[in-house]
Amino acid sequence: MKTNIDHRLSRRCVLLGASGLAMLAAGPVVAQGAAPANWPDKPIHFVTPYPPGGLSDQITRFVADKISKSLGKPVIVDNKPGAGATLGTEFAARAAPDGYNFFVAPTATVAVSPWLRKVNFTLDDFEPVAKLTSSYGLVTARKDFPFNTYKEFVAAAKAAPGKYTFASNGVGTIVHLTGVLLHKQADIQVVHVPYKGSVESMTDLMGGRIDVMYDPVTLPRVKAGELKGLATTNPERNPEIPNVPTLKEQGFDIDTRSWFGMFAPRGTPPAVIARMAAEAQKAMNSPGARQSLLLSAMYPDYEGSAAFGQRVREDSRFFKDIIQKENIKAD
Structure with a gap:
């Protein structure tokens, strides 16, 4: 698929004579590189x-x-x-x-x-x-999840393929693909449950109907203690939740x-x-x-x-x- 999304400058052809007068009547000519005055x-x-x-x-x-x-x-x-x-x-x-x-x-x-x-x-x-x-990507679990880090979750998921679920805000979203990449790297099987948006999926995570999410929208709930942060996906810890370790610290690495x-x-x-x-x-x-x-x-x-x-x-x-x-x- 050709993806020529480069920014291209438009050309303006100014005609002389009657057509030039018509253009002047229509409004002022805008200098190249400047937005219209109005x-x-x-x-x-x-x-x-x-x-x-x-x-x-x-x-x-x-x-x-x-x-x-x-x-x-x-x-x-x-x-x-x-x-x-x-x-x-x-x-x-x-x-x-x-x-x-x-x-x-x-x-x-x-x-x-x-x-x-x-x-x-x-x-x-x-x-x-x-x-x-x-x-700042974030791996979040329901509050009563029996694991405190992503590494602990991976060990449990390996022992019980298909037992755990992860939510996303739709197939093919970064939240979904983050899960796909991490599960492949960790060699675990986790059931995907897609939603229409992050609010709906987070609601079910808080209600205990879903086990984990890979969505940073959960950050305020993690800070409030209503959800459990297992890992951040960036190379450095999120300053808002400094006690949550990075994936890299736990032996995983990902480019989201x-x-x-x-x-x-x-x-x-x-x-x-x-x-x-x-x-x-x-x-x-x-x-x-x-x-x-x-x-x-x-x-x-x-x-x-x-x-x-x-x-x-x-x-x-x-x-x-x-x-x-x-x-x-x-x-």
Whole structure:
């Protein structure tokens, strides 16, 4: 699949004579590299392909609030969940490329979903705007789980293949693929139970109906003692839960490539994309941003359009290989 998602500058052809007068009558010509002087002059929409309350919703609203205050215009968050996040992604891909529609989503929606199921979008339908955050991954168990570390859980799962369950917010999400990669590395069999979103899966984890999750959205519950943290997936411990050891400390290692990024529909004016990328960078660097995001197990990790576009292409190839080797199919 061709994934030419590079940021491309548009060309403007100015005709002389009568046509030139017509253009002047229509409005001022915008200098290359600058957003239109009147942008934005109406509300901006940020689509997220997941329901309210989950990690995607949290990061989208955080960024929307920061950018709204900076631009002095409303930034409306539109939750468009369904079909493993493909409904919202397709909606965003078909939105008008007028500089007022953007898409905030995690790795799985654009770099994973096309390899799992038939979808009505490709990477070519989007322009990368900016990478926003990366995630402190977290392995979480129900409160009454009889194990305190991931290493202890692995030993028990080896002794009882298929006895334990793990939840995800959908087939092919980073949460799901993290479990697949770790279970393969540990040589254990754990039953996958997919949900429509993180809130639903966490509710069942807290209710004892599921054994483990690989979703950082559980962080506040772990801090509150309502769930049990078994491991963090990053090389360093999460400063919010410093007593929870890393997977690496327990003899495991994994590359989840978990990020949240902003996209625009293909054809969005390059100058607007550049301006929105600058606003995103400002939001990620704003006072208190790191501490606020840590509460959701995220941290600011900005990349501009070109670097982010390259990352998306590389991650798409990475997950394609995993999905094909493991023969992962959408339910």
